[in-house]
Amino acid sequence: MARPTSRHSNPGRTLLILLALILALGGTMLLQKAFTPKLGLDLAGGTTVTLSPVTLSGAAPSQESLDRAVSIIRDRVNGTGISDAEVAKSGDNIIISVPGKGQEEVIKLVGTTAELRFRQVLAVEAAAPEQLSTEAPKPSTSPSGTAKPSGSPSAKEPSAKPSANAPQETPKASPTGKALSSALTSPTTPTPSAKDDKKKDPKATPTPSGSPSAQPSQPQQEQQPQIDTSGVDPAVLKQYQALNCTDPKTRGQGVQDDPKKQFAACSDDGSAKYILDVAKVVGTDIDTASSGVRPGSTDWVVQLDFKSAGATEWSKLTSVAFNSQAPRNQVAVVLDGLVITAPVIQGPIPGGRAEITGGFNQKTSTDLADQLKYGALPLKFNRSSVETISSTLGSDQLRGGLIAGGIGLALVVLYCLFYYRGLGLVAVLSLVIATVLTYESVVVLGANGGFALSLPHIIGLVVSIGITADSFIVYFERIRDEMKEGRRTLRAAVEVAWVRARRTILIADAVMFIAAVVLYFLAVGGVAGFAFAMGLTTLIDVVVVFLFTKPFIALLAKLKFFSKGHPLSGLDAERMASEPARTNTPQEA
Numbered sequence: 001m002a003r004p005t006s007r008h009s010n011p012g013r014t015l016l017i018l019l020a021l022i023l024a025l026g027g028t029m030l031l032q033k034a035f036t037p038k039l040g041l042d043l044a045g046g047t048t049v050t051l052s053p054v055t056l057s058g059a060a061p062s063q064e065s066l067d068r069a070v071s072i073i074r075d076r077v078n079g080t081g082i083s084d085a086e087v088a089k090s091g092d093n094i095i096i097s098v099p100g101k102g103q104e105e106v107i108k109l110v111g112t113t114a115e116l117r118f119r120q121v122l123a124v125e126a127a128a129p130e131q132l133s134t135e136a137p138k139p140s141t142s143p144s145g146t147a148k149p150s151g152s153p154s155a156k157e158p159s160a161k162p163s164a165n166a167p168q169e170t171p172k173a174s175p176t177g178k179a180l181s182s183a184l185t186s187p188t189t190p191t192p193s194a195k196d197d198k199k200k201d202p203k204a205t206p207t208p209s210g211s212p213s214a215q216p217s218q219p220q221q222e223q224q225p226q227i228d229t230s231g232v233d234p235a236v237l238k239q240y241q242a243l244n245c246t247d248p249k250t251r252g253q254g255v256q257d258d259p260k261k262q263f264a265a266c267s268d269d270g271s272a273k274y275i276l277d278v279a280k281v282v283g284t285d286i287d288t289a290s291s292g293v294r295p296g297s298t299d300w301v302v303q304l305d306f307k308s309a310g311a312t313e314w315s316k317l318t319s320v321a322f323n324s325q326a327p328r329n330q331v332a333v334v335l336d337g338l339v340i341t342a343p344v345i346q347g348p349i350p351g352g353r354a355e356i357t358g359g360f361n362q363k364t365s366t367d368l369a370d371q372l373k374y375g376a377l378p379l380k381f382n383r384s385s386v387e388t389i390s391s392t393l394g395s396d397q398l399r400g401g402l403i404a405g406g407i408g409l410a411l412v413v414l415y416c417l418f419y420y421r422g423l424g425l426v427a428v429l430s431l432v433i434a435t436v437l438t439y440e441s442v443v444v445l446g447a448n449g450g451f452a453l454s455l456p457h458i459i460g461l462v463v464s465i466g467i468t469a470d471s472f473i474v475y476f477e478r479i480r481d482e483m484k485e486g487r488r489t490l491r492a493a494v495e496v497a498w499v500r501a502r503r504t505i506l507i508a509d510a511v512m513f514i515a516a517v518v519l520y521f522l523a524v525g526g527v528a529g530f531a532f533a534m535g536l537t538t539l540i541d542v543v544v545v546f547l548f549t550k551p552f553i554a555l556l557a558k559l560k561f562f563s564k565g566h567p568l569s570g571l572d573a574e575r576m577a578s579e580p581a582r583t584n585t586p587q588e589a
Contacts, residue, residue, distance in 0.1 A: 015555075
């Protein structure tokens, strides 16, 4: 069997890569002004909110719906499993505990129903009465061949100058300024101007400026624009007429609407109110949701992928809307009873993909995507109480855990120095590098991923000390084995031993990492936190061994203290010499 050949590497370049990684993490901490890790409930306390379910019938909710609500809220508040948030059921109530004080945004997020509906618009008008006088007349407007410009304006400008002579209208009167995809950014059909009328009717009598006496009274006659009520449920029309969208308290946030019935709703900013048809596509038809920036712009959007049945219904809905007259050529996106966008459909949209825009930033788009991704709550909840709680573990328990970790680390250091002498310093420095990387990773994850350090995480980090030290021992012993044969110098033994040792190190770390991943996905709460910490330190162990331990030993091999076998180097001749007496003892016996 061919023996591995020595191949000298460039240790200086490898150490520079490690230094760059450490500086990058440190720079991230500096830019985000995050220098200490976030602490979990058991170490720093947090906020507890109690949610009480509300049903349409007023009866007690079923246990199945409560269990599903607990699962969805747990995914929302601790979807990654590292925030140390807790969700528990207490009777008919749900108790949520979030690390940190004043977590109002998180509490609002987990209590939101996030019920999504896609409904065709049947009628729309401005919510504020004073806005009606500036609205252009709509009843006689019909789309024509010139209504679709060759270059569609951006989503931010749905009615942005489709015609220089188009009459001005209040944007809020027809809120189509948001889109679901690039196919939905068509402007509303412009009202024909006086010049257009002349072109179409050459026999018309030329008039310099129309009828001056008649024009001023035109808006007054249109104070209450007539809407097309064909096909509208009279009960819904009555609700629509009584709907007051100017007051946020009566706007309808969180209203439980029946997807099988028509619905009267306000826009999320209260600028318009709608009559909406039955929901053809609902939140359960969504396969996945994600947030991102629209290519070629800086607008944050929420991207949706529908399931197969949802994709079919979405294509039918957009086809029906496209073949309808304004404003029924719009599709409203309704979230928890409010219309967050109502774009004009420019063409049928197959493919099962859609995009929601609405003046989002990174946080709001991510929050909405998470709500839609994890599903809508089966119940509406009211916040019964919000309280600030203290840490469940005192400083004594935390101090005891840190002392236990310090004792374990000290024992590993003493063993390495006693047994490996000079090589033991390499192990100590490797542990220091691993500690620095672990601390920086925990702080950065806390600032960007919601990672909250709790006692289970600390236990996982302490246990990993032995895993990291085991990698050093495997490598050191392989170097000794190569030198005991007496056929290799230290520099050659370092390279040959690395080829053999790294395979063993990778296999051992792979087994540990797989165990951590399985435990992380199968467990919840503190156990999942322990698994996450163990998996994180396993990855850091691989980084330290490859980027520090091996190249650092390669540099030390050039020093006479180690290459000549000084008694304190741990590689002295007495230790490295072959031991025939030990091998001959079994034969003499």
